[in-house]
Amino acid sequence: MVRENEIRQNEVAVSAPEPMDAHLCYIGRISTPWTSRLMTPRQGRHDGPVCTIEIFEPWVAGLQGIEKFERLEVLYWLDQSRRDLVLQSPASSGKVHGTFSLRSPVRPNPIGTSIVLLEKVEGNKLFVRGMDCLDGTPLLDIKPDRTLFKPIAPPQPGDFETGPKGHCEKA
Numbered sequence: 030m031v032r033e034n035e036i037r038q039n040e041v042a043v044s045a046p047e048p049m050d051a052h053l054c055y056i057g058r059i060s061t062p063w064t065s066r067l068m069t070p071r072q073g074r075h076d077g078p079v080c081t082i083e084i085f086e087p088w089v090a091g092l093q094g095i096e097k098f099e100r101l102e103v104l105y106w107l108d109q110s111r112r113d114l115v116l117q118s119p120a121s122s123g124k125v126h127g128t129f130s131l132r133s134p135v136r137p138n139p140i141g142t143s144i145v146l147l148e149k150v151e152g153n154k155l156f157v158r159g160m161d162c163l164d165g166t167p168l169l170d171i172k173p174d175r176t177l178f179k180p181i182a183p184p185q186p187g188d189f190e191t192g193p194k195g196h197c198e199k200a
């Protein structure tokens with residue numbers, strides 16, 4: 030079952046603290062064919078419909094070079110999500126899972142990410158396949174798919190550091 034904003038059997042909502050302002054700004058808008066969460070894919074498909082990502086000024090110059098990448102990672106703000114559930118029942122079955130073990134849109138900071146196929150760039154618009162958000166969803170960021178990207182800046186010491194297996198410790 031797709032969630033609108035209901036709470037289901039055995040789900041747990043918390044009293045979330047007031048959001049601290051991370052000074053995020055919406056840098057664009059994503060246009061998709063979906064106007065209802067009941068119809069939107071749960072995860073985008075690379076053979077799905079072409080969607081448009083529009084970048085707002087003053088960020089348009091930041092698209093320079095993006096056409097070199099076949100795949101992009103898109104981060105967006107799932108703006109219609111509730112943000113207070115810690116246990117969720119995706120199948121509405123009464124069986125619950127911790128929010129951080131899910132890719133549900135319902136999370137304290139409702140950031141969605143998708144790897145999309147870049148079809149073409151026209152001015153301030155990217156045409157992509159693989160989105161799974163509602164029409165009009167605000168855009169937070171775009172990066173090249175990490176598997177296609179080689180750092181341009183020179184390496185630094187941490188790039189070569191390894192540690193004992195199994196845990197990560199502060200020095």
Ligand SMILES: C[S@@+](CC[C@H](N)C(=O)[O-])C[C@H]1O[C@@H](n2cnc3c(N)ncnc32)[C@H](O)[C@@H]1O
Nearest residue numbers: 066070071107108109110132134141142162163
């Ligand atoms: C399961 S999330 C996955 C998002 C992203 N691919 C991820 O893994 O981070 C996709 C679902 O979020 C919901 N959704 C899409 N756009 C939304 C929006 N703007 N606000 C709230 N929910 C949205 C829809 O139900 C859609 O099926």
